[in-house]
Amino acid sequence: MNLEITQEFSNSLYWLSLIAVVVSSASGVLKSGFRHFDLFGVIIIAITTGLGGGSLRDMLLDLDVFWIQDQIFFIASLSSAIVIFIGARFVSISPKLFLIPDAAGLAAFSIAGTMVALMAGAPWLVASFMGVVTGSMGGIFRDLLCNETPIVFKSPLYATAAWFGSLGFIALVYYEVSIVLSAIVAGSAIFITRLVALQLNLGLPKFQLKE
Numbered sequence: 001m002n003l004e005i006t007q008e009f010s011n012s013l014y015w016l017s018l019i020a021v022v023v024s025s026a027s028g029v030l031k032s033g034f035r036h037f038d039l040f041g042v043i044i045i046a047i048t049t050g051l052g053g054g055s056l057r058d059m060l061l062d063l064d065v066f067w068i069q070d071q072i073f074f075i076a077s078l079s080s081a082i083v084i085f086i087g088a089r090f091v092s093i094s095p096k097l098f099l100i101p102d103a104a105g106l107a108a109f110s111i112a113g114t115m116v117a118l119m120a121g122a123p124w125l126v127a128s129f130m131g132v133v134t135g136s137m138g139g140i141f142r143d144l145l146c147n148e149t150p151i152v153f154k155s156p157l158y159a160t161a162a163w164f165g166s167l168g169f170i171a172l173v174y175y176e177v178s179i180v181l182s183a184i185v186a187g188s189a190i191f192i193t194r195l196v197a198l199q200l201n202l203g204l205p206k207f208q209l210k211e
Contacts, residue, residue: 009115009179016183017054017066017112021073024105025050025080028142030098033088035146045145046081047074049105053137057113057130061120099198102139102151107190110135110162111169111183124170131166132159135190157197160204165190 028049032042051067051074058065067073113134117127136152136159143150152158169186173179197203 006179009119012179012183013112013115013119016108016115016187018073018076020105020108020112021050021054021067021076022080023101024053024109024138025077026084027098027102027105027139029081029084030088030093030101031142031146033085033093034098039085042085043078043081045142046084047077048145049138049142050077050080051138052141053109053134053139054113054116056137057116057134060133061117061122061130063116063120066116100195103191103194103198105138106135106158106162106194107165107187108135109138110166110190111187114166114169115179115183118170118173124174128163128166128170131169132162135159135162135166155198156201156203157193161190161193161197165193 025046028046029042031049032045037045054073055065055067057063067077110131112131114127114131116134117130118124122130139158140150140152165186168189169182172182172185177185
């Protein structure tokens with residue numbers, strides 16, 4: 001897939017990645033906070049959640065790791081962690097609230113990851129899977145560090161929503177829909193699908209042996 005790297009594309013990727021880092025880090029804070037981790041533990045979980053998926057993507061694609069190349073992403077993750085950590089002391093937060101920033105992070109990072117892979121010259125199918133890796137691996141790292149089974153393996157339409165959204169983004173770009181509109185449409189589809197799946201408990205069939 002030939003992709004023209006325009007200024008619009010680069011700007012969209014930058015801001016989408018920054019938003020993804022902030023909301024994903026926030027989900028890490030909320031998840032670890034309910035495990036009663038101290039400030040350092042919360043920060044580590046937040047940074048791992050916000051930067052982990054993109055780091056793995058960049059290493060797989062043999063690219064410079066995005067937050068090492070531009071420390072604003074690290075600063076954004078750290079700031080998000082501290083703000084949520086302090087704010088939680090003054091505002092009552094439901095234990096399930098982390099699912100909202102988690103869904104937002106999944107959506108934003110999935111599209112951003114797909115964009116990075118396309119820029120790196122990856123084939124369209126690989127690029128879409130890099131979107132899944134970017135969107136879901138931070139959450140997997142977060143849950144493992146919190147000593148829980150990752151929600152991507154048991155929760156309704158998580159990685160599935162990310163993959164279809166990433167494929168949808170590629171299709172829209174292929175048919176020359178603007179990068180910004182494609183990202184908004186595909187990202188919104190991932191976010192809404194994830195929340196609807198949670199509400200209605202929609203998921204893929206689970207593995208079961210014949211008795």
